[in-house]
Amino acid sequence: MVTVLRYPENPVVTSAMVPPSRPDFEVTCAFNAGVAKFGDEVILLLRVAERAVAAPGVCRIPVLNCDGPTPVLEVKEFDRNDASIDFSDSRVIRGQGWMLLTTISHLRVARSKDGRHFTVDPQPALFPANENEVWGIEDPRVTEIDGAYYIAYKGVAPTGITSCLAVTSDFQTYERRGIIFCPENLDVCIFPEKVNGMYVALHRPVPKMIGTPNMWLAYSPDLQCWGHHHFLMGTQPGKWDGGRVGGGAVPFKTERGWLAIYHAATENDVYCLGAVLLDLHEPHKILARSATPILYPEAIYETTGFFPNVVFTCGALVDGDRVSVYYGASDHVMAGADFSVTELLDSLTPVEAVAAG
Numbered sequence: 188m189v190t191v192l193r194y195p196e197n198p199v200v201t202s203a204m205v206p207p208s209r210p211d212f213e214v215t216c217a218f219n220a221g222v223a224k225f226g227d228e229v230i231l232l233l234r235v236a237e238r239a240v241a242a243p244g245v246c247r248i249p250v251l252n253c254d255g256p257t258p259v260l261e262v263k264e265f266d267r268n269d270a271s272i273d274f275s276d277s278r279v280i281r282g283q284g285w286m287l288l289t290t291i292s293h294l295r296v297a298r299s300k301d302g303r304h305f306t307v308d309p310q311p312a313l314f315p316a317n318e319n320e321v322w323g324i325e326d327p328r329v330t331e332i333d334g335a336y337y338i339a340y341k342g343v344a345p346t347g348i349t350s351c352l353a354v355t356s357d358f359q360t361y362e363r364r365g366i367i368f369c370p371e372n373l374d375v376c377i378f379p380e381k382v383n384g385m386y387v388a389l390h391r392p393v394p395k396m397i398g399t400p401n402m403w404l405a406y407s408p409d410l411q412c413w414g415h416h417h418f419l420m421g422t423q424p425g426k427w428d429g430g431r432v433g434g435g436a437v438p439f440k441t442e443r444g445w446l447a448i449y450h451a452a453t454e455n456d457v458y459c460l461g462a463v464l465l466d467l468h469e470p471h472k473i474l475a476r477s478a479t480p481i482l483y484p485e486a487i488y489e490t491t492g493f494f495p496n497v498v499f500t501c502g503a504l505v506d507g508d509r510v511s512v513y514y515g516a517s518d519h520v521m522a523g524a525d526f527s528v529t530e531l532l533d534s535l536t537p538v539e540a541v542a543a544g
Contacts, residue, residue: 189481189534191524196303198488198520199513205235205295205307208314211262212237212249215290216493217307218515220297221329222436222502223336223358229504230358231297231305231513231521232312232327232338236290244268246280249291253318260315263287277493291315292323294340296358302504302511302523313353313361319344324351328501330377330437337410339375339388342366350375350390352410367413368392374402374433377410378445378470386410387470389419389434389447400431402449404471417471420463422451427480428461430454436503436512438465443532445470448481448512450499458497459483460514462531475535482512482524492517 202214215238220231239247239262246265251258265272265280273281280287294313297305315324319342327340338353338361347370355361368375371393378387385406390413393400401421405413422429428451438447445465452458461477484496500514508528516522 189526189530191482191526193486194303194523194525197486197522198516199299199303199523200231200233200297200305200307200521202520204297204305205233206309207237208235208293208311211240213240216519217295217297218518218521219326219499219501220513220515220521221327221338221340222504222513223329223331224504225336225358227300229299229302229305230329231299231502232329232358233295233297233307233521234292234325234327234515235295235311236292236323238290246272246274246289248280248287248289250287251291251315251321253321258316258318260291288322288343290323292325292343294324294327294338297521305521312358313338313340313363315342316363317342319346319349319351319366321345326374326501328376328434328437330379332377332379337377339367339377341373347371348373348393364411367411371395374435374450376434376437376447378438380440382406382468382470384408385415388413389438389449391431391433400433402432402434404465419465419471420473420476424454427451427453427457427459427483430456435460435500438470439503439505439510440467441528441532444474446528446531448500448503448510448531451480456496457484458499460498460500460512462535464532464535473538475532475537477534478536481526481531481534482514484517486516486522488520488522489516492519494518498522 216236223230293311322343325341350368352364374391376389406415430452435449459480460482464475466472
């Protein structure tokens with residue numbers, strides 16, 4: 188049995204704590220943060236979703252315009268009485284052959300001395316900046332390697348969702364390294380050290396013709412060019428992970444293997460967390476896996492919000508036998524919970540038994 192110690196301070200970050208990036212914007216959600224320990228601070232690199240403040244009868248949509256020499260954030264306006272446009276989904280608007288997101292996301296730093304009480308920087312850390320980020324940047328995972336913090340994040344554009352890389356040494360300045368996985372590929376988690384001289388990453392291609400959203404693993408000599416791809420683990424129809432599986436927190440090393448806390452969803456889009464144990468020397472080989480979720484939507488902030496019944500992690504911190512998992516709840520706020528590493532490892536079902544079940 189896995190004991191879940193949700194923080195009594197939950198949610199630890201809400202949209203009300205985040206100043207908008209400009210006066211005519213409002214923050215709707217602050218969630219799905221990458222996590223790092225930096226000096227004496229716990230860093231949450233938040234995904235912050237903003238929308239343009241509405242006007243009577245008008246829907247205002249923020250979009251990055253990359254037509255000129257310098258990308259410019261623009262706000263497009265649409266008449267809500269226009270019958271040719273579908274405004275029924277709060278996340279998107281649709282016309283004949285086109286779609287726009289109603290919000291645009293950027294990355295923002297939240298800082299804490301105790302991991303429970305956070306203050307949010309007044310300005311974005313990374314903001315959409317090119318043609319691959321026209322509709323926003325989302326869901327970062329932060330991996331520390333030799334004092335540098337590598338940020339794998341999603342770039343969202345009409346051409347598809349790419350996985351991109353940026354790096355920082357101080358969470359003040361950032362260097363973009365560009366696309367590392369082409370559309371449509373999500374949930375990239377880079378391991379914190381090389382294995383057999385190669386960098387390692389989890390990733391999740393999204394097939395459109397054959398297959399389901401499953402978790403894969405790749406290797407790289409330089410963090411830019413990824414290959415040696417391996418199918419890692421897939422969905423299990425009718426079970427808690429029957430809809431999709433994907434990377435969550437950056438994997439960490441234990442005596443038994445690499446432990447990765449991942450997300451999965453049912454066919455009805457209930458998102459839960461599980462854990463998987465990978466071989467230390469050949470991490471594309473699974474040793475054991477959660478037969479049931481280690482965390483599922485239960486608290487009020489997990490079952491209600493922008494997209495209800497979601498727990499989704501992008502990062503965790505390990506201190507001895509304690510792993511502190513920070514997770515987005517209902518695509519709306521940030522929360523945290525502590526687990527015992529030993530309990531997590533003991534709860535896993537050997538992969539042969541999972542397959543047989």
